[in-house]
Structure formats: C-alpha cells, structure tokens
Amino acid sequence: MIASNMLNSHMSGNFQLALLMKLQKTSTSQKIEDYFDQLVHQVNLLLENADLSKERIIPEAIDLALKIKKTKPLNKAFSSLSKYNEISEKDAQQLIDILRDHAD
Amino acid sequence: MLINKTEIYIIKNQLQNLIKYPYAKQEVQIHLNNLINGCDRLLDKYPEYPEQIYYFLSTSLWKAVQFLSGSTINETPYEMVACLDKALGDWYSEKNSLTTALLSEKGYFFLSSDHQNILKRFFNDTLDIKLDLDLIQIALPKAFRNYPLYNIALYHELGHFIDIKFSIINLLLLGDKGEGLSENHLREHFADIFASCYTGSAVLWFLQHCYGDSAANDSHPSTKDRILFVTDFLKGNDNPLINSMIECCDITTRKALKTKFKLPSIEEPFNDFRPVRINDEAELHGLFIAGWEFLRNSSMREKNSWKYYNEFEIFKIVNDLIEKSIRNYVMVEKWNS
Numbered sequence: 001m002i003a004s005n006m007l008n009s010h011m012s013g014n015f016q017l018a019l020l021m022k023l024q025k026t027s028t029s030q031k032i033e034d035y036f037d038q039l040v041h042q043v044n045l046l047l048e049n050a051d052l053s054k055e056r057i058i059p060e061a062i063d064l065a066l067k068i069k070k071t072k073p074l075n076k077a078f079s080s081l082s083k084y085n086e087i088s089e090k091d092a093q094q095l096i097d098i099l100r101d102h103a104d
Numbered sequence: 105m106l107i108n109k110t111e112i113y114i115i116k117n118q119l120q121n122l123i124k125y126p127y128a129k130q131e132v133q134i135h136l137n138n139l140i141n142g143c144d145r146l147l148d149k150y151p152e153y154p155e156q157i158y159y160f161l162s163t164s165l166w167k168a169v170q171f172l173s174g175s176t177i178n179e180t181p182y183e184m185v186a187c188l189d190k191a192l193g194d195w196y197s198e199k200n201s202l203t204t205a206l207l208s209e210k211g212y213f214f215l216s217s218d219h220q221n222i223l224k225r226f227f228n229d230t231l232d233i234k235l236d237l238d239l240i241q242i243a244l245p246k247a248f249r250n251y252p253l254y255n256i257a258l259y260h261e262l263g264h265f266i267d268i269k270f271s272i273i274n275l276l277l278l279g280d281k282g283e284g285l286s287e288n289h290l291r292e293h294f295a296d297i298f299a300s301c302y303t304g305s306a307v308l309w310f311l312q313h314c315y316g317d318s319a320a321n322d323s324h325p326s327t328k329d330r331i332l333f334v335t336d337f338l339k340g341n342d343n344p345l346i347n348s349m350i351e352c353c354d355i356t357t358r359k360a361l362k363t364k365f366k367l368p369s370i371e372e373p374f375n376d377f378r379p380v381r382i383n384d385e386a387e388l389h390g391l392f393i394a395g396w397e398f399l400r401n402s403s404m405r406e407k408n409s410w411k412y413y414n415e416f417e418i419f420k421i422v423n424d425l426i427e428k429s430i431r432n433y434v435m436v437e438k439w440n441s
Contacts (some may be wrong), residue, residue, distance in 0.1 A: 013222045017160060024154035025228035029229040046278060057356055060221075066278045 014026065015039055015064055016099060022092040028084075036084040042079070043068065071102045108158035109150045115165045116143035122172050132172070134200050135237040135337040139168055142223075142233045161226060164219035171203050171215075171239040181244065182432045183430040184255045188242065188262055190385050193360055195266050200238040206246035207216050214261035215241040240265060252430070253399070256303045256310055256392045259317045263298025269290055270356040272349070281348040289325045294349055296330050296338040301364050307334050307395045338363070365390035370398055370425075375407040377421070379428035387435055395426045 018036045021028050035085035045052060047068065068074050077094050081087065121142050146153075146161065151189050185202050192200065221237060227235040240260065248254045262425055267273050273290050274280055300307045307358035308331050320326040325333075336343040351359040373380045379396050382388050399422055410418060 007261075013219070014225050016228065017157075017222055020154075020156055020160065026153055026157060032225065035225070049279075050259040050357060056145075059271040059356065061273075062274045062278060062356070066271075066274045068195060069278060092131060 014060060016096065019087075019092045020086060020097050022084070022087055025099075033084040038044055039064065040078075040081050040083075067102070069100065074098045074102065106157055106163055109147065109283055111162045111166065112146050112158065112165065115162060115169060116140055116147070116207055118169045119143065119165075119172075122169070127201075127203050131199065131237050132239075133204075135201075135235065135239070138170060138227070138233055139165065139223075142227045142231055142235070144235055145231045145233060160222065164223045167219040168223065168239065171241045181249050181255070183434070184244075184252055184258060185242070185426045186430060186434045187252075187388055188258055190365055190388060191259065191364075192240070194364065195357055196238075198238050199236050202328045203239055203241045203428050205241055205243040206249060207243050208246060210245050210247075211243065212245070212257045212261050213241075213243045214258065214265040215243070232388075234254045250427060251419075251422055252426045253306075253311075253392065253395050253419075256299070257314075259299035259302050260295045260307070263295030264291060264356070266298060267294050270353075272352050272356050275352040275356055276348055277371075279347075279348075279352075283348075285325075285345070286322075288323050289320070290345075292324050293330065293333050293345070296334050296360065297346065297349065300334045301337055301362060304338060304363065304365055304390070306393040309396045309400065330416050365393060367394050367397075368429075370394045370429075371404050371406070374422065374425055375405065375410070377409070377425070379425050379432055382429055382433040388430065390418060391426055391429060395422055 013037060014032075020026075020031070025043055039061050040059055042055065044056075044060055044066045045055065046061060046065035068078050068079065074095070077098055078089070080091065081095075119136060122136055123133075125142075127136075141387045143165065146158065150158070181204065185204065189202060190204070224235045227233045242258055243256055244258060273287065273294055275286060276290065285293070296307060296311075302309075311330055311334075313328050313329075315327045318324070318327045320329065324330075331342070333346070335341075339348050350361045353359065364386060366384070366391040368380050368382055368387040371393070380391070380394075382391060399419065405418075413421065
C-alpha cells in the first residue's frame with residue numbers, strides 16, 4: 001500500500017498526508033492547506049539559501065528541502081508546486097510516487 | 105476494506121485497557137481519553153475518509169499505544185525523568201510528557217514520532233478533537249534503572265531527540281557544512297556536545313568507561329574523536345564543525361548551545377552518607393559530574409567509613425545518594441510551587 005511505504009519515511013509526514021488527501025479528493029481544513037502552503041514557501045527559501053533569520057522554520061521544511069536536494073526527480077516535481085488548492089491530482093500522485101520510491 | 109476499521113476498533117480497546125493504570129501526569133490521562141474519542145469519531149465517520157487515510161492514521165495510533173503502555177507510575181525512573189524534564193524544558197515549549205520503556209538489554213534511546221504530528225494535525229484540524237500533548241519515549245536498561253550515573257547516557261539521547269525534532273543536523277547537511285563527516289557521525293557528535301552542555305566532563309568519563317578505545321564504525325565515530333570533539337566544545341576551542349552546529353542550533357531552535365551546569369559541593373554530605381542539598385537546576389545537572397568525580401577521585405572520600413565498602417558497593421551508594429539528592433530537590437520545588 002502507498003501509505004505503508006510512505007510511513008517508512010519518518011520525514012515529511014504532514015506533507016504526504018496533505019498530498020494523499022488531495023489525491024483522494026478528501027475535504028481538508030483551511031489549517032491543513034495553510035500549513036502546506038507555508039511549508040512549500042519555506043522549502044523554497046531553504047533551497048534558495050535565503051536569509052531565514054526572521055522566519056520561524058518548520059523542521060519538516062528542512063527535512064523536505066534536504067530530501068529534494070538529494071533526490072533529482074523530487075526536485076523537478078516540487079519546482080512546479082505553489083498553493084495547495086492549485087495542485088492537480090496528477091501532480092499529487094507524481095509526488096507521492098517519488099516519495100514512495102525514495103523513502104528512507 | 106473493513107480491515108482498517110477493525111484495526112482502529114482494536115486499537116481503541118488497547119487504549120481503553122491503558123486507562124486502568126495510573127500515570128504520573130494528569131495530561132497523559134487526558135491525552136489517552138482524547139485518543140479514544142478520536143477512535144470513536146473515526147469509527148462513526150467510517151467510510152467517510154479513504155481507506156489509505158484510515159491506514160495512515162491507524163499506523164500512527166499504534167505508535168501512541170506503544171508510547172503509552174510502558175510508562176505507568178510504578179515503572180518510571182522518577183529522578184532521572186525529573187532531570188531530563190528540566191533539560192527538555194530548556195529547548196521544547198510544546199506540552200509534552202516523557203514516557204518510559206525499560207529494556208531487558210543494555211541500550212538507551214529517546215524516541216519521538218512523526219506519527220504523532222500526523223495524528224495531532226488530523227485530530228485537531230479535521231476531527232476537531234484537541235490533541236496537544238507530545239509523547240516522548242525514553243528507553244533505558246531495566247538493570248540500570250536506579251543507577252543515574254549510567255543513565256547520563258539519556259542526556260545524549262535527548263540530544264538526538266532535539267536534533268531530530270528541530271532538524272538541526274539536517275540544516276547543517278543542507279548547507280554542506282558537515283566537514284566531510286557522515287550523517288551518522290555528525291548526529292553522534294551533536295548528541296555528545298548536547299549532553300556535555302548538562303553533564304560536562306562526565307560525558308568524557310562515561311565514554312571512556314563504556315566504550316574504551318572503540319574504533320569508528322558506520323554508526324559512531326571513534327571514542328577518541330568523540331572525546332576530542334567534546335573537549336573542544338567544553339574548552340571553547342575554535343572548531344569549524346562545532347561553530348556550524350551552534351549556528352544551526354541557533355537558527356532552528358532560537359536557543360544557544362552552551363553549558364548549563366554548576367557543580368554542587370558533595371564531598372562533605374557524601375562523606376557523611378547524606379544527600380546533598382541542590383540549589384537550582386544548574387546544580388541538578390552538575391550533580392552527575394560531581395558524582396563521577398567523587399567516584400574517580402578516592403582522595404575526595406576522606407571519611408574512613410568508605411574503606412569498609414568495596415568498589416561495587418561504593419558505586420551503588422553514590423548512585424543512591426544522587427537519586428536521593430534529586431528526589432529531595434524535586435519535592436522541595438513542588439512544595440514551594
């Protein structure tokens with residue numbers, strides 16, 4: 001099962017949960033969407049080596065940024081991400097597949 | 105697939121069984137009740153969410169059962185948990201509870217779980233059930249339960265927990281500041297210097313005592329390198345890797361990685377076989393250093409009474425005196441609060 005493979009990786013759990021909910025067309029709360037958007041924003045800052053002194057960094061953003069840096073296909077798929085409500089099911093599926101294939 | 109529904113039902117029963125046992129903290133009892141309510145809500149709503157979500161959540165609930173089952177009030181090494189609680193409070197402000205597992209083998213670990221974050225987010229944001237307690241599990245050898253001088257290893261394990269929780273070494277790796285060391289070795293060095301923030305040179309004696317002159321392997325650096333690294337940190341020697349660790353710790357936790365101990369004077373009371381009066385948290389952590397020094401330095405044991413005991417008995421008595429000193433401090437603190 002997708003979920004069992006994904007849970008082998010202890011990192012990025014909420015990111016994956018949000019993608020899974022998108023993929024399954026499950027209604028999400030605004031809080032989950034906001035968290036996802038903030039996460040994506042921070043990952044991009046980390047990957048750009050931006051000044052983070054004023055940000056309260058979400059640890060999951062660091063874990064995810066490191067994983068993206070180490071995983072080329074994830075880097076490519078992640079670069080097209082922006083807001084949670086703009087993600088297509090196809091994008092969500094692609095990201096889940098990559099995370100599953102590159103689980104730690 | 106009904107199997108996921110059945111699994112959540114079984115987990116709920118497991119959680120209900122745990123209610124029978126008392127926990128040291130009332131928050132844990134509340135957390136347990138909230139988990140049970142969450143299971144009820146998930147079962148009521150079945151099959152509102154996709155099977156994969158139920159599977160995802162049931163896996164996380166299993167972890168919660170594991171964390172809660174080994175930490176009833178009778179099992180917990182109360183004094184050690186009290187010291188670790190203080191250290192944890194320096195770094196982590198989320199509501200948390202240390203739970204314990206006593207192992208039959210010689211091993212230590214500190215375990216947090218990303219599964220809990222998933223549960224918290226889903227329960228709070230989707231099921232509208234407040235789940236705000238972070239469960240952190242410490243495991244130690246059952247045989248060492250009453251030997252706090254051995255259990256200073258748990259400060260090292262706490263260092264691993266803080267590293268993982270705040271992604272400190274991951275930030276270091278992201279910035280390519282690992283000085284060519286493997287991820288495992290970086291994490292061990294970080295945990296060592298974290299432990300030395302509280303237990304200073306006792307870390308060095310502990311490493312020598314427990315690991316001798318072990319060579320490096322995939323998981324751990326050599327004892328010699330570990331000792332050199334901690335020594336550099338404690339002496340404030342310029343070391344680029346230590347500087348990077350301090351910087352990454354500062355960015356991720358907004359807290360300074362620095363020594364937080366003060367040595368209490370234990371010679372006089374310990375020579376009278378009395379616990380020492382601890383004045384503050386810094387002395388509480390420093391007690392471990394003082395205890396190791398007392399054991400290592402026979403000239404500190406000036407009273408003739410010590411000569412009637414062999415080295416094993418001395419080790420046991422010193423550990424007992426340390427436990428009693430910690431217990432007295434915690435009781436006075438609670439009394440005054």
